[in-house]
Each structure stands twice: as C-alpha cells, then as structure tokens.
Amino acid sequence: MALTGVLRPGHIVIRVLELEPAVTHYRDVLGLIETGRDDKNRVYLKAWDEHDHHSVVLREADEAGMDYLGWKVDSPATLKKLATDIEQSGLCTDLSWIPAGEQLCTGERFRFTIPTGHVMELYAQKDIVGNNCGTDGENTNPDPWPDGLKGIAPSRFDHCLLYGDDLDGTLKLFIEVLGFSIAEQVMAGEDKSFMIGAFLSCSNKAHDVAFIRQPVKGKLHHASFELGSWEKVLHAGDVLSRTKTSIDIGPTRHGITRGETIYFFDPSGNRNEVFSGGYIFYPDRPTITWWDVELGPAIFYHDRKLNEAFLSVFT
Amino acid sequence: MRHLVTIENTGETYYCLEGENVLQGMEQLQRKGIPVGCRNGGCGVCKVQVTEGLYTKRKMSRGVVGADEEASGCVLACRIYPQSDLSVEVVGKMARAIIAKKSASFDFGFATMTKINQPDEEI
Numbered sequence: 001m002a003l004t005g006v007l008r009p010g011h012i013v014i015r016v017l018e019l020e021p022a023v024t025h026y027r028d029v030l031g032l033i034e035t036g037r038d039d040k041n042r043v044y045l046k047a048w049d050e051h052d053h054h055s056v057v058l059r060e061a062d063e064a065g066m067d068y069l070g071w072k073v074d075s076p077a078t079l080k081k082l083a084t085d086i087e088q089s090g091l092c093t094d095l096s097w098i099p100a101g102e103q104l105c106t107g108e109r110f111r112f113t114i115p116t117g118h119v120m121e122l123y124a125q126k127d128i129v130g131n132n133c134g135t136d137g138e139n140t141n142p143d144p145w146p147d148g149l150k151g152i153a154p155s156r157f158d159h160c161l162l163y164g165d166d167l168d169g170t171l172k173l174f175i176e177v178l179g180f181s182i183a184e185q186v187m188a189g190e191d192k193s194f195m196i197g198a199f200l201s202c203s204n205k206a207h208d209v210a211f212i213r214q215p216v217k218g219k220l221h222h223a224s225f226e227l228g229s230w231e232k233v234l235h236a237g238d239v240l241s242r243t244k245t246s247i248d249i250g251p252t253r254h255g256i257t258r259g260e261t262i263y264f265f266d267p268s269g270n271r272n273e274v275f276s277g278g279y280i281f282y283p284d285r286p287t288i289t290w291w292d293v294e295l296g297p298a299i300f301y302h303d304r305k306l307n308e309a310f311l312s313v314f315t
Numbered sequence: 316m317r318h319l320v321t322i323e324n325t326g327e328t329y330y331c332l333e334g335e336n337v338l339q340g341m342e343q344l345q346r347k348g349i350p351v352g353c354r355n356g357g358c359g360v361c362k363v364q365v366t367e368g369l370y371t372k373r374k375m376s377r378g379v380v381g382a383d384e385e386a387s388g389c390v391l392a393c394r395i396y397p398q399s400d401l402s403v404e405v406v407g408k409m410a411r412a413i414i415a416k417k418s419a420s421f422d423f424g425f426a427t428m429t430k431i432n433q434p435d436e437e438i
Contacts, residue, residue, distance in 0.1 A: 017356055017374045063378035064357035246354040269357015269376065313352040313360055315378065 006202045010072035015061040021267040031151030052126040053105035055157035064268040064315040066220040068119035079124040083110040091173045116164020117217025152236040154225030161210045163219035188292035206257040206278040222271035255298040318397035322348035323404045338392040361392040368401035
C-alpha cells in the first residue's frame with residue numbers, strides 16, 4: 001500500500017439546531033443516504049460512493065458548528081503509533097480514547113484538540129456497508145452508480161475548511177506528526193512571509209482539510225462534498241434553488257485548488273460546499289503560493305473579488 | 316397581514332408579510348440594511364436589537380446569541396417573525412461595514428489580526 005498513515009477525513013459530526021429539518025436537508029437536498037440513528041438521537045449518513053457506514057453525523061444542539069472531525073487511518077497499529085506521536089508532540093490537549101461502539105459501527109477512536117481549537121479524532125475501523133453498485137454481489141460487476149439517488153447526490157465527503165488562531169501549531173501537527181503536505185498556501189505581509197491560509201493533503205486530493213488564520217477557536221467555515229463534473233455543480237444550483245435552500249455563492253470556480261463550486265447553508269447555518277475538479281496531488285508536487293492581495297481570484301476566480309459574507313460567516 | 320419593519324440605523328422601512336422572517340422580508344423586497352449571512356440562525360451576522368414591537372422566534376445558535384441577549388430582544392433577524400410593526404437596530408458584527416457602505420470600509424484583517432471576528436462582537 002503506497003498511501004499509508006492518515007487516509008482521509010472519515011466523519012464529521014455537525015451540530016444542528018433542529019434535527020429533522022437538518023435530516024431533510026442532508027438526506028433529501030444534499031442527497032446523502034441515512035444509515036442509522038443511535039440512542040443519543042444522532043443521525044448517521046453517508047455519500048453514495050462511500051463504502052464505510054457513515055461520513056456525516058448530525059447532533060441536535062443549542063449551538064451550530066462542528067463537534068469534531070474524524071480521520072481514518074490505515075490500521076490499528078497506525079492508530080496506536082499516531083496516538084503516541086501526538087501525545088509526545090505536546091501540541092494537542094484533551095487527549096482521550098473513545099471506546100468502540102460509541103459511534104455506531106465504529107471502532108475505538110483517539111480524540112485530541114488541536115492548536116486551532118478543533119476537536120479531531122483518529123480511528124482505524126468502521127463497518128463497511130458498500131456503495132450498492134454491484135450487480136452480482138457487493139463490488140462484483142458493478143454499475144457506475146446506484147439507483148435511488150436523491151437531490152445533489154455527491155459521491156463523498158471530501159474536506160473541511162476550518163477557522164482558528166494558532167495556524168502555526170496546527171500546521172506543525174498536521175505536517176510533522178500526521179504526515180500531511182501543504183498543497184497551497186496564502187501568504188500575507190510586506191514580504192509575504194505570514195501564512196494566513198493552508199490547504200493540506202494526506203492523499204491524492206488537492207486538499208483534505210484547510211485552515212484559515214482567524215482570531216477564533218474551533219470554528220467551521222464549510223464541509224465539502226465531491227461531484228463528478230461542472231455540470232453536476234450547475235445541477236446542484238438548480239436543486240438548491242428549487243428547494244429554496246439558502247445559497248451563499250456560486251456556481252463559480254476557485255483559483256485555489258481549481259475546483260468548481262457552489263456554497264450553501266444547512267438549516268442551522270452551517271456552510272456546505274459541493275465541488276468538482278481540481279487536480280491530482282502527489283507529495284512531491286511543489287506547493288502553490290497565493291498572495292493576500294490576490295485573495296479575490298484565489299477564492300473566486302471569475303469575480304476576482306471576495307464578498308464580505310464569505311469570510312465573515314462561519315459557525 | 317403585513318407588518319412594517321423599521322431599521323433604525325438607516326431609516327429604511329419595509330413591509331414583512333405574515334410568515335416571513337425579518338431578514339427574508341428585507342431580502343424579498345431587495346432592501347438593504349441588515350447584513351445577510353447564513354439566513355438560518357447559525358452565523359449571527361444579522362443580529363438586531365428589537366426596540367419596539369412583538370415577534371415570535373425560532374431557535375437560534377447559542378454560539379452567537381446568549382440566553383440573556385435573546386431574552387432582552389437582541390436576536391437574529393432571520394429567526395424572528397413580526398406580530399406587530401417592529402423597530403430594530405442592527406448590532407451584528409458586520410453592522411459598521413453595512414452602514415458605512417461596506418465596499419469602502421471593509422478590511423479582512425488577515426495580516427494584522429486586529430479585526431476580532433467573534434460572532435458576539437458588537438462593533
């Protein structure tokens with residue numbers, strides 16, 4: 001196996017103000033598939049091409065935002081090793097082991113709070129429920145997509161953009177301890193030496209997580225889901241308009257990562273994105289640098305300017 | 316049934332239809348004055364102080380509106396539904412930018428980190 005260590009963001013737990021409107025949004029508008037509910041009243045969903053039991057968990061709470069982001073690692077041995085490495089790095093706080101089964105169909109998880117205030121987890125095991133494409137048994141002679149998809153129907157939960165203050169500490173953790181690479185960075189200041197944004201990859205994706213330096217702790221800017229084409233991004237815009245979903249911006253293109261995108265809000269104000277495109281990232285690919293003065297086209301390549309709400313609105 | 320909403324900061328007035336929230340009513344008529352963010356009670360940018368009038372409300376995020384604030388009429392425009400004519404004062408974090416014609420005054424504050432972006436911050 002060439003792709004080792006941390007594989008991908010495997011689950012995000014999103015806090016919602018009212019559970020059922022949120023379920024309707026994530027299941028019928030975004031088009032995830034509901035896979036379970038637990039005795040804590042949490043709702044579990046997955047995108048159609050994900051094989052693991054869930055990638056999104058909704059929890060009703062008084063405050064919108066993200067509870068935590070869970071990263072799937074390649075093996076139980078890696079889980080133990082990275083837990084030790086994180087502890088020894090001294091970069092994280094509130095380290096704990098969450099027993100298997102606390103989330104449905106999920107093995108034990110190692111939980112920690114990173115310098116930007118976000119709660120993260122590592123885990124190695126989650127039950128496989130499959131993508132329902134096989135015609136002669138699971139994963140045998142599969143069709144390209146399953147029947148019965150609803151709404152926008154992205155293929156997978158892809159990445160998050162997070163806001164926090166200690167970008168340097170979080171970057172050190174992700175690069176030196178967890179093995180991520182910087183695909184793209186946004187630099188500010190007279191000599192462009194002050195990093196204000198970092199787009200990090202642990203895989204072949206242009207980003208698996210991104211952080212923007214802001215004087216807050218543990219905030220969610222958006223959770224993003226992958227679509228196969230630009231036309232599907234336009235279709236997403238149609239779905240969002242016909243369901244009167246609160247649209248933020250798009251469809252448009254990002255300069256950063258080159259993705260084609262549309263942003264919108266769930267019924268509790270958490271920002272979602274669906275996107276397509278980008279490029280294949282390899283760890284030897286040179287880091288792309290954007291200057292703060294070019295942040296307009298870096299974020300919205302066609303308009304070439306930011307709107308205030310895009311950066312100021314988060315949960 | 317419709318109710319007149321007055322935005323005290325700008326003097327803007329508009330009619331909000333029954334069943335529409337204060338932010339929706341404003342956006343529907345393409346009026347301006349209250350900053351628009353998530354429209355769903357999570358981000359806090361449309362925070363207003365209701366100075367006069369009656370309204371019903373839906374749940375709003377405690378991350379941006381404290382229980383005391385909510386009780387004192389400091390609420391999110393996207394989550395309140397007028398039951399009489401209403402007067403509101405914009406107090407959310409983007410208020411200054413909106414009132415001063417936002418394009419001229421806005422600064423993302425990345426480099427200097429002087430702009431505190433807390434949702435609760437009242438500028």
